[in-house]
Amino acid sequence: PTRQEAWNLTKGVLGVTVSMALFLGLLDYLFALALQGIIGGSAIAIGIVGVVAVASVVAIMILNRRTA
Template sequence: MNKSVTVNAKENPIIKYFKDTRAELRKVTWPTREEATNLTVVVLVVTFTMAMILGAVDFLFAQFFRLLVGG
């Protein structure tokens, strides 16, 4: 019997990682500049709003405990 021997040359894992990463990045649908700007504004508005709400809640709790402790 004559069996052909196939040699599996192992690819360097680091090179494979970068090739796979590049292939995945080509599949990405990147947002337009306008979409990116709009989404950035949304994130900033939500962050600012949540900071204000959490600040107000913190202030109210501080006042409540100040009254509770009597300080």
């Protein structure tokens, strides 16, 4: 690749890396809050975790049905 193409690809890789780092950091923070709420017995946190769990199972079932 040319120097310009290499620089453009490098910027793309850096952008994706920073975006994923921020996304994973946000998920880590949210899961820590949810776990703290579950341990503390917060009904709201337990409800949110339940809704997320059900939504995850439904999403997995839908994705598996499309690929089969």
